[in-house]
Amino acid sequence: MAELRTVLQCWRRRPLFWAALALVCALHALGAAAPLVANDAPLWLAAPGGARFPALEPLNACERFVLLLAPWILCTPLWAASSWRTRIGFGWPAFALVLALVWQLSAGARTFVPAGEWKRQLGAQSALFAPIPFGHSETNSSEPWRPPTWLAASEIDEQGHYVERNVMGHPGGLELPPSPVEVRAGEPARNAALRHPLGTDALGRDLAARVVWGARNSLAVGLASALFALVLGTLLGSLAGWRGARTDLVVSRAIELVLCFPVLFLVLLVVSVGSGGVSAVWTISGVLGLTGWTGVARLLRAEFLRLREAEFVLAARGLGFSEWRIVLRHALPNALAPVIVATSFFAGTAMLAESAISYLGAGLVEPEASLGGLVRGGTEHAWMVIFPGAVLALAVIAWNLLGEELRDLNDPRIPGRRA
Amino acid sequence: MAAYLRRRLAWLLPSFLGITLVVFLAVHLAPGDPALRESFDPDAGSADAADIERFRAEHLLDRPLAVQYLHFLGPFDLSPRGHRWFGGSGEHAFGGLLALDLGSEIHRPHVRIVDELGRRLAVTAPLTLAAALLAWGIAIPLGAWSAVRRGQKRERALALGLFALHSLPGFWLALLLVLAFGAAGLGWLPVLGLHSAGAEDLGWFEWLLDLLLHSILPVLALALGSLAYLTRQVRASMLEVLAQEYVITARSKGLSERVVIGRHALRNALLPAITLAALILPALVGGSVIVETIFGLPGMGRYAYEALLERDYAVIQAVTALSALVTLLALLAADVLYALADPRIRHG
């Protein structure tokens, strides 16, 4: 119990920081565990030959690894704050390995099952479904554009007409009589409040499932481009800051070149060329990373220019350490704090950029889901605009808040802020 | 100071040319071909191969990339109507970027790019300037106030509010503004274009009023995004300055809090803000595709994006050259302004 006290004590001291970190980790864990959160295939199925995991069978090795990471990401706030670090540190990998072993046994031949097909063939077998029992590409032509089911306006009777006439009904009688709503096995009842908590889109796909998988893609883009920018920025920034004026000049000109380059154009260029094998998530992250590193690089260059003359660096040189050793052991740790702050801010900016590009129809478009793309699909319906936009804003706020707290945490100049 | 300036200016031209070259290569290597223009005419059939070849020849698209780049760069016009030295008819010997002749658009040969840029800037520049003034006008006092009041309840609430504002996606913010103030919502403000129908036969005052009414929402959409960021920047540098000793010296002279903050603290805090202010310049030219699409404004952002979709190479290269030049000048101006403002550098 003593450990718990240290964790709570640590959390109480910097509540906003830990709240931000928890929010970021929760969102990314949700994204990583999307197959378990929103899936039309059951998670567990009682089959004669022994239990099957239809939701996990079609996943390839990389998707499985991401899924395994989900619990680990979720507990980062707990792990980072406690002195359990060592105990937790060893605990999780062991748990993950066991899970992987069990899983490997259960993976049958990866049969490709069309969306919604499991529900049709379920029959009498008992099965456990994901919290959101809809697939991100599972269409239901009997309930297109359905408002969130917890609204009164969303109630539909047996024949498929909306109870409240004025919402969808059409006096002219021109419209074909709608077919009754098809409720498949494992799904909540027709008018259950939580059937479609966020409503459906043109093809009757559940918006909640689309938002979960959309968040998975948007968060992946945010994180990937931030890391890409971090690596590139650190590399070029330190070169510019540490080495002679010549490299500094070259890198500064490169920075100017990137600043002047129209980002939107690069995305259009890459997406239209590179959308072959690689999924658009990585191409867009690459592009955003390629154009985002200038912020980190400029920051690092300034820090290194300052540190180059710092006494302790001269002292280290005095002791005969090699240039690289000084950079890695002394200069970089000092400069790293502001760089990490800049990176977390850039993660938020990258997500906003991706959503803007997808909204214009150039980034992640159908059928891949992205928060920006979802809004583009239904600008005339409030729920299609508000919910994806809100989740995106929440994710960006989480990243920015984390960045802000990190900055205050490491900023010696603001008195009395030491953790 | 002068030596520093000379070195930066010396590097300006090569950087600028480097950028135009990179953009040129990216544009021409990208998929898509301007020769394949709008939809085919459903009645008459399609342009046959010969016509497409003629179109490509006319715009030198069939010539090697190097020739095309030199033609774009100028000062000699390498087309069949160009300079005699290069086998042209001599009718239009000089052209291209260095001869300040941007030529005309590929898909609309009757439109000179320079004129269109003028029209588009006339829409984008004032809106962005108004948004920048609005953002800075609010950010400076707000940032200073929240730095001085750090830790109080109101200040924390404001900080969180700014946070949310800074994190909202641009298009979402614009859509919400339209839903809120457009006809579907309160119906107070027009949501489209810069003028309502028949505005040209209004009196100059109504015309101006009509323009202002139409530009409120776009300016708000542009300003809100940067407002939050600028306020936090001013707050951060203000906090840094308040921790300096000379602020206490000022107080020891018995100066009022307003003078201490206004004359001593703010002057130092705004130094880093100058570099940010210089970055408004590229935005003046760049415009914003999102805001211009949603509010139906024929600005620079949309001009570049639509040219991009139609692969109008002449327009893409002209627009990126202009924004590259302005960005480079802005970066230079930022450093120069910073040096002028900070005596420690000016009198080195």
Next chain:
Amino acid sequence: MRLAIPLALLVVLSQACGPDAQAVRPGPPQPAYGGRATIHLEALPKTLNYALETSAVTRRILYELNETLLTEDWNTLELVPNLCASFEVENPTSFVFHLRPGIVWHDGDPFDAHDVVFSALLYRNPKVNCDAKRAQYKRIVEISAPDPLTVRVRYDKPFFRALGSVGDMPILPAHLYEKPGASEDEQAEFINRNPHNHDWVGLGPYKLVSWDGDRIVAKRFDKYFAPERGGYLDELDWLYVKDDAAAFQALLNGEIDLFGRLSTEDYFGSATSSELFREKFFKAWAPSGAYGFVAWNLRRPRLQDVRVRRALAMAFDFEAFKKSVYRGLAVQMTGHGAPEGDFYDRKLAPLPFDPDGAKKLLAEAGWTDHDGNGRLDKDGEEFAIEVLSNSGNAVSETMLVAMQNDWSRIGVVLKPLLLDFNSAKERATKREFDGYLTGWALPTESDPEPTFHSKNASGPTQNFPGLADPEVDRLIEEGQVTLDRATRVLVWRELQHRLYELQPYLWGFSPPRKFAYSQKLHGVEFVRPDPNYVARRWYLPAGTQGTREKR
């Protein structure tokens, strides 16, 4: 001469009909002169010179700003004299037009036969940017103006659209476009870069006053040659709004008076059934003559077998898609052409929705699930189809996803490839696709040769599938020379049956064009030919014209 089309023709299309006048309007008030209306444009024309531009937007605007020799009668769909008082068909290949005297251009210059001859000859100049129309007017062997009011035209061989294409030829003001004594290149340059491509001078009832940025303004032309159909409104505006949602907001806001891109969802949904909408606006639809389709690339081995193409058509649930996306308001196409025209055989039944039948057909063609992974394969290769489309159109994206789901049920994998417009067009032209989802917008009767004839099978042509079928070629050539309309109808219908049987396309839907317009406009009727409305017959009842409604 322009009369509203009887509604009977429309009824055939679906159960109910015509504009849905919610409130029963009191008898139409007397037409009065004056007032202004603003029409929405979904794209901005590059130029108003219809010889150089092919976009539908330019055509729509020029309906009011320009006139052609003949025009299509809205009722009988036959060609009636317009600029010409009368015309004679001497023999199947030569026609004589007698022009009406006293017609003037918007700048007051008199209109005469020389303008017509000049407008036809410019297509012979290779340097003029009129590539899309060049093929059509190259067929004119000789054109002459014996006197200022008569024009004689002769074609190389009999062609069913000969009279139509001359009658519909855009007429340019020769006194502004002709550069006397100029070489061919200089003349082409003068036309391509002529400022009047932007500041258009025409012959129509409305003349262009200003065009800056997104707004095109035209005012009534007082010296129009047929004042009785010269339009009641003083001013007609066209406003370009790229984003449909923003345009709909502008309509509600009163900044636009007619919006022609109402989505199916809005037409039936809450957007047009709210109080605000019902009190101030009407909604209506009219046949668009446009249809969507997936063109199969017949050069790809797996798609060459007609059984495979039929199976893919049978596996897609057209009815469910029509009900969920179009709410029943669309025609499932079974051939090429405008579905409302009488050249199209509406009784040709579509292939039944039969996934099992489709699987049997595919099995016959050798595609079965050998390795049991749920996907069809043959000689070790999985059955995956890459369908190309441009990412701008929401309906085509929705159709791709629906197709992907339906085909996955029979073990066929669809890989959508959504690219921006120009990249998609380039890949389509180079035939780098399995399927290409796009669409045609067609007049009442169009020439199938560029789209299906074997001589266009290769090269950058409209014949995306690369179809080369002797029977189809024969029917096309026969139809082209059959001048008699009734027999030509039978030929085109036989062609339609043959094409549907060959399935070079997976024929999609032809949704009608849906409008929302302000109730202050009177005299608004919706008719068959593009642009489906006749702006010059609109009027504002006396007393409501001058009022600039408070925005």
Next chain:
Amino acid sequence: MNALLEVRGLSVSHARGARRFFAVEELDFDLAPGEVLAIVGESGCGKSTLLASIPRLFADAQSRIDSGSVRLAGRELVGLSEDELRPLRGAAIGFVFQDAHAALNPVLKVGAQVEEGLRAGGASTLELLAQAGLPDPARIAASYPHQLSGGMRQRALVALALAGRPQLLLADEPTSALDPVLGREILELLTGACRRQGMGLLLVTHDIGLALRHARRVAVMYAGRIVELAPAAELGARPRHPYTAALLAADPARTPRGKRFAAIPGAAPAPLERGAGCAFAPRCALARERCRIERPALVEGSACFFPDEVRP
């Protein structure tokens, strides 16, 4: 006797996170007009806090005066509101800071900063700069702080402090950032100005030798308390508190050449660990049981139970 400054039982506390601690506790001393009182002590003993508390110029907004009174020329300062106290700063109380480089605003000219503090009828900026011993005052006034040498900047600070012709001058280690020669000149400048204008000078320093040379009376502070208060001559000759003796022994300037000067073992207690009894007890050679339990009050200038046993 009309003392210029009377401080009785002054206690000031700072805040670190949620906890508060006393930087200085129950200080009592007086200062006559024209008199120079030096306050000596190691860093962290609260001497700077004492100086800052008089005009209430705390760096951290959460520090406050908990108890005691500070009377300047008979007027009580502790109870004054910010608006009442502000006019006294600059006009009644002048402040000379330690590091002139940080204490001058880098973006304003030196002349402008001095002018701000001027009071009507007083000497002009140029005269003040000249009085502060600066050559060519016009050039100095027109230049920026970073263009002056360390010594000149310190003189400018003195000129700035004297601008308002204050009655009381507070100098917080004005010379520690300078070399000894320059330091002596600055101090003579300060003490000279006090004598001429009858100002009281509170001189804070960590160098006991300097205190003895320039001040008439010296107060030695240790862990937030005054442990000895006596005329300079007496204190130098016969210190009556072990800490003062230790300080004198550790002063290199006073140790005859060739003899090692003794460092004081141990370290001053951190503000939070000041327990009961005499704070110096753990480091005091004379410490007895009583010293650890009972806290000695300041009696006849010494806060030690055995003032006589102190060996110089």
